[in-house]
Amino acid sequence: MSKEYSRTYIESVKLELLNRLGLKQVYYKGQAGDDLLYEATGFDKKTQHKFCVRTKTGTIDEFVAGKWMKVRSFEVKSKHQ
Numbered sequence: 235m236s237k238e239y240s241r242t243y244i245e246s247v248k249l250e251l252l253n254r255l256g257l258k259q260v261y262y263k264g265q266a267g268d269d270l271l272y273e274a275t276g277f278d279k280k281t282q283h284k285f286c287v288r289t290k291t292g293t294i295d296e297f298v299a300g301k302w303m304k305v306r307s308f309e310v311k312s313k314h315q
Contacts, residue, residue: 236267239289244270246312247287251294254308257283 244262251272252260263271270287284297285305292310295302 236265237289239265239270243312247310248272250310250312251285255305 247270248260248262251257251274255274256277257274258277260272260274263273265271266286268289270289272285272287274283274285275281276283286295286297286302287293287310288295289310294305294308294310296305297303
């Protein structure tokens with residue numbers, strides 16, 4: 235059974251992605267199991283990004299070239315309640 239996350243936690247992760255990865259806009263898209271899905275727009279020519287926050291490990295994956303790739307040296311600092 236997947237866990238539901240508070241709006242506060244979802245928003246704090248969103249702000250963390252926005253500030254630490256240097257993105258222009260970040261949108262929460264939903265939850266898949268225990269993972270949180272986000273879409274983002276970058277500053278460079280309106281680039282589009284898809285991120286998956288692995289809540290069990292606190293790591294982030296980005297959808298690149300048709301597969302999920304781990305974002306190195308990035309762990310979510312926000313703690314879920």
